[in-house]
Amino acid sequence: MQVVSISSLKGGVGKTSVTLGLASAALAAGIPTLVIDLDPHADATTGLGVNARDQLDIGQMIKNARKADLGANVVPSGWLAAHQHDGGTTPTLDVAMGSAFSGIYDRPDLGKRDLRRLSTVLANADRDGRAPYQLVLIDCPPSLNGLTRMAWTASSRVLLVAEPGLFSVAGTQRTLRAIELFRTEFAPALVPAGIVANRVRTGSNEHAYRLGEMKTMFGDLLLSPTIPEQANWQQIQGAAHPVHQWPGDSAKNASALFDRLLDSVLTQSATRSRLYRG
Numbered sequence: 583m584q585v586v587s588i589s590s591l592k593g594g595v596g597k598t599s600v601t602l603g604l605a606s607a608a609l610a611a612g613i614p615t616l617v618i619d620l621d622p623h624a625d626a627t628t629g630l631g632v633n634a635r636d637q638l639d640i641g642q643m644i645k646n647a648r649k650a651d652l653g654a655n656v657v658p659s660g661w662l663a664a665h666q667h668d669g670g671t672t673p674t675l676d677v678a679m680g681s682a683f684s685g686i687y688d689r690p691d692l693g694k695r696d697l698r699r700l701s702t703v704l705a706n707a708d709r710d711g712r713a714p715y716q717l718v719l720i721d722c723p724p725s726l727n728g729l730t731r732m733a734w735t736a737s738s739r740v741l742l743v744a745e746p747g748l749f750s751v752a753g754t755q756r757t758l759r760a761i762e763l764f765r766t767e768f769a770p771a772l773v774p775a776g777i778v779a780n781r782v783r784t785g786s787n788e789h790a791y792r793l794g795e796m797k798t799m800f801g802d803l804l805l806s807p808t809i810p811e812q813a814n815w816q817q818i819q820g821a822a823h824p825v826h827q828w829p830g831d832s833a834k835n836a837s838a839l840f841d842r843l844l845d846s847v848l849t850q851s852a853t854r855s856r857l858y859r860g
């Protein structure tokens with residue numbers, strides 16, 4: 583089970599959009615996936631078209647981490663209803679729902695025991711490899727406070743999202759340093775899966791310049807492909823639809839980009855992990 587946190591220091595750069603794009607690619611590829619919505623705003627839960635009955639959200643699960651039953655409280659994504667599969671088994675795309683309740687842990691001073699809460703929930707669900715997921719994507723809130731650190735503690739990879747702008751590039755550098763410190767202190771197995779540049783405007787000189795700067799600064803941590811600014815993005819998300827099932831060429835292009843990005847995250851980060859371990 584590969585656990586990937588999608589993080590950024592800055593808000594609104596596209597963490598949730600990248601999480602949803604990767605979830606859509608994983609669904610299309612038939613990779614059994616769980617999305618954990620750790621942002622108290624719960625945008626990923628909305629985007630995944632979740633229809634809950636009496637399941638507990640992730641905030642309630644991490645509160646009672648040792649007793650939490652993840653398997654009983656995940657909700658299948660509404661995306662599955664429209665998913666075309668060839669008569670075989672239904673693919674797995676589950677959601678651990680977000681809620682404002684998780685906000686009680688989003689403090690800068692979260693202690694070591696609290697940091698382990700999400701890891702405990704996942705470990706209990708995956709005892710003897712029982713969890714039916716190959717991939718777990720954690721959509722983080724826009725800060726490096728308690729919830730993001732709790733996500734990192736439970737993850738083997740962190741995928742950073744950045745826009746090609748001055749402050750975002752600086753923020754990414756700070757986040758990389760934070761990951762390095764966190765790794766040394768709490769999570770030796772954690773490695774950056776890379777940085778995805780989002781909302782890239784083709785034809786913008788400023789964006790081309792910032793991308794060049796990111797390439798120099800971050801080397802092969804800057805992932806290929808980058809994700810362009812897309813006019814119909816909000817419409818697709820508003821309809822709670824996976825991009826792979828949206829009609830039209832632009833959605834088709836975006837789907838292909840997320841297929842490649844998922845591949846980069848899964849394969850390149852495995853290589854990086856070997857390098858880190860020496």
Ligand SMILES: Nc1ncnc2c1ncn2[C@@H]1O[C@H](COP(=O)(O)OP(=O)(O)OP(=O)(O)O)[C@@H](O)[C@H]1O
Nearest residue numbers: 593594595596597598599724781810811812815816
């Ligand atoms: N590549 C893109 N093209 C066009 N619009 C985009 C793109 N990526 C994100 N957006 C839009 O930008 C807004 C912010 O994106 P998103 O919610 O994914 O960011 P976030 O980092 O998760 O934000 P937050 O920090 O609030 O959680 C959304 O309205 C989304 O639809």
Ligand SMILES: [Mg+2]
Nearest residue numbers: 597598621625
């Ligand atoms: Mg978000």
